[in-house]
Amino acid sequence: MHELALLQNYLIVGGILFAIGLMGFLVRRNMIVMFLSAEMMLQGVSVSLVAWGRFHNDWGGQSLTLFIIAVAACEAGIALALILSLAYRSHKLDIAVWQDLREEDQPAFVDERVPEERGDEQLWPTLTPAGREPKHDWEAELHRGRV
C-alpha cells in the first residue's frame, strides 16, 4: 500500500467526521443528539490518530485512541446522568430551557414559533402483520392481573 496516500485519505475522513460532529453540536438542540455529536468529534480524532500511528510505525497513536475510548466512556456516563437529571426537572430534552445559565450581559434567546407538524410528515416505523390474528377472549383478558 502507498502509506502516504493512506495517511492522507484517513486524515480527510477524520476531518470530515470532526466537522460533521461540530456542525451537529452547534446546530441541534436535543441534548442526546448533542452528546452523540460530541462523540462523533472524538471518533474523527481517533481515526486521525490511528492513521498517524501507522504512518510513523509507532504504537503511540493506538495507545492514545485507547485512552480516548476510556475518557469517552466516562463522558458518556456523566453526560447521560446530567441529561437525565435535567430532563427530570424540565420534562424536555431541549437545551434552550437552561439558557438562564448564560453570561450576565448576553441577550436572552427568544424561541421562534414552530408551525404545527402535518400528519404526512411523521414517518414512523411499522411492523407488517405476520400470520392470522388469534381470537381474543376479552372476558379472560379483563380479569387478568396487571403485570
Added chain:
Amino acid sequence: MTPLLVGEIGLRELASNPWFWALVLGAIGLSWKMPRSSVAMRRLGAIVALAGVVVLAAALVVKEPISESYIQQGVFWFLAIVTIVAAGAAVTMRDAVYCAIWFALSLLGTGGLFLYQGAQFLGVATVVVYAGAIVVTFLFVVMLAQPEGHASYDRISWGWYVKPFATIAAGILLGAVVATVLAIEPDSAPLLATAEQLEVNVLKPAHVAGLGAEVFSRHLISVEIAGTLLMVALVGAIVMMSRTNQSVRSEERRDA
C-alpha cells in the same frame, strides 16, 4: 499534486478543484438537511449532500491511489462512504431514535476503518464499548422522548443565524485541514515507515501483545489515571442521580 495554499491560488483554479466543490456541496447540503420546517428543503439538502459525497469520492479516485489492488481500494471506499453518510444522517435526523441508529452505523464504519489500518484491538473495542453506549442511549431516548410527534425543538434550530455560521466555521476548518493534508509532498515525509518496519512493529501478527506491552510499560501511569477517572465518573454519576431523585421527590411533595 500542486500545493493548495490559501493566497497562492486564484478563483479560476479554485473553481476547477474537485475538493473545493465537494466541500461546498457537502456543507450546503448538510446545512439544508438540518432540522427546519420545510420538508422539501430537507430532501433537497439530502440530495445536494449526497452529490457532495460523490464528488468527494471522485476526487479521492483521481488522487494517488492507496493501493494497486482494486479490492483494497474498494473496501476503503465502502467503509469511508458508509462512515461519512451515516455521520451526516446522524446529526440531521429529526427523531433522536434514528440519530442513535445512524450513529451506530457510523461507528461500525469507523471500527472497519480501524481494522483496515491493522488496529485490530481498537476496531473490536470501538464496536464493543460503543455498542453498549448506544443501547443505553437508545433506552434514554425511548424513556424521555415525547409520546407523539416530533418535539418542537427537534424541528428547528437556534434562530436563523446559527446554521449558516456553524456551516461556515466547520467548512473553513475542514478546508484548512484538507488543503494542508494534500500539500504534503512524498519527499517531505522523512518518517515514512517501510513495509518491513511495519511488519515487525505496528502490523506484526501478535498485535494485542504489542499494544498491551506498549500501554502497560510506557503508559503505565496513564492507565492508572484512566482507571481512577472511570471510578470517579462512576461515583459522580451515582451521586448526581441520587441528588436529583431526592430534590425531584421533595418538589413533588411540596406541590402536593
